[in-house]
Amino acid sequence: DAGVTQSPTHLIKTRGQHVTLRCSPISGHKSVSWYQQVLGQGPQFIFQYYEKEERGRGNFPDRFSARQFPNYSSELNVNALLLGDSALYLCASSQTSGAHVYWNEQFFGPGTRLTVL
Amino acid sequence: AQSVTQLGSHVSVSEGALVLLRCNYSSSVPPYLFWYVQYPNQGLQLLLKYTTGATLVKGINGFEAEFKKSETSFHLTKPSAHMSDAAEYFCAVSTTTGKGAQKLVFGQGTRLTINP
Numbered sequence: 001d002a003g004v005t006q007s008p009t010h011l012i013k014t015r016g017q018h019v020t021l022r023c024s025p026i027s028g029h030k031s032v033s034w035y036q037q038v039l040g041q042g043p044q045f046i047f048q049y050y051e052k053e054e055r056g057r058g059n060f061p062d063r064f065s066a067r068q069f070p071n072y073s074s075e076l077n078v079n080a081l082l083l084g085d086s087a088l089y090l091c092a093s094s095q096t097s098g099a100h101v102y103w104n105e106q107f108f109g110p111g112t113r114l115t116v117l
Numbered sequence: 118a119q120s121v122t123q124l125g126s127h128v129s130v131s132e133g134a135l136v137l138l139r140c141n142y143s144s145s146v147p148p149y150l151f152w153y154v155q156y157p158n159q160g161l162q163l164l165l166k167y168t169t170g171a172t173l174v175k176g177i178n179g180f181e182a183e184f185k186k187s188e189t190s191f192h193l194t195k196p197s198a199h200m201s202d203a204a205e206y207f208c209a210v211s212t213t214t215g216k217g218a219q220k221l222v223f224g225q226g227t228r229l230t231i232n233p
Contacts, residue, residue, distance in 0.1 A: 004160070031218070033220065033221075035221075040126075040225075040226075041225055041226070042121075042207050042209075042223030042224050042225050042226050043161070043207070043221070043223050044223075045214075045220040045221065045222070048214055048218050048219075048220060050218060054216075055214055055216045055217070055218035056213075056214020056215065056216050056218045056220055057214070058220070090160055090161065092161075094219075104211075104219050105163055105166065106219075106221060107163075108153075108160035108161040108162070109160050110158070110159055110160045111159075111160050
């Protein structure tokens with residue numbers, strides 16, 4: 001079975017532009033989470049979506065938004081890009097939202113590397 | 118709020134030597150702890166996780182970790198390092214998003230280098 005897939009693999013944008021990143025979860029997984037990994041740091045939680053509803057949001061500005069589609073795939077959108085948005089964006093899927101099941105395993109995709117010039 | 122501290126951003130060991138990667142956590146509730154590995158230009162792969170029960174957890178590739186509540190630690194070990202173990206390792210604690218869903222809080226990572 002295919003794992004979590006993300007597109008594109010790499011992306012170069014300039015400041016002020018908008019970007020859309022895409023994620024397809026493992027078949028049968030209904031939850032998608034997004035993480036930002038700045039070079040030299042651990043991943044930081046951005047969003048979680050489950051059954052097309054936002055179930056959690058990290059400490060990120062409103063320039064960051066996301067949505068989940070009926071087939072459980074997801075998009076992460078970032079508006080008005082800043083140099084500091086340069087990072088590896090990771091998508092993770094799991095079978096459930098992990099609600100009250102905090103040992104739920106999240107499966108990560110290879111990430112999209114975004115460079116903002 | 119839950120948090121994770123990984124002691125040592127870089128660890129270097131010789132091939133065949135013991136690997137010890139340190140992780141300390143802060144949690145107001147019983148923690149659920151994870152170790153992930155990240156190879157260059159790849160996503161994160163789960164090595165092992167602690168939920169409840171046995172405090173010594175065995176994972177993939179010969180790694181294991183011991184949960185010590187009194188020390189708030191979850192250190193990762195491997196008896197004999199292999200060249201293929203060279204990667205970035207992340208310790209994480211599971212917590213709630215506030216809407217009842219799960220999110221992971223990661224440490225800053227430890228880069229493991231294996232010397233031939």
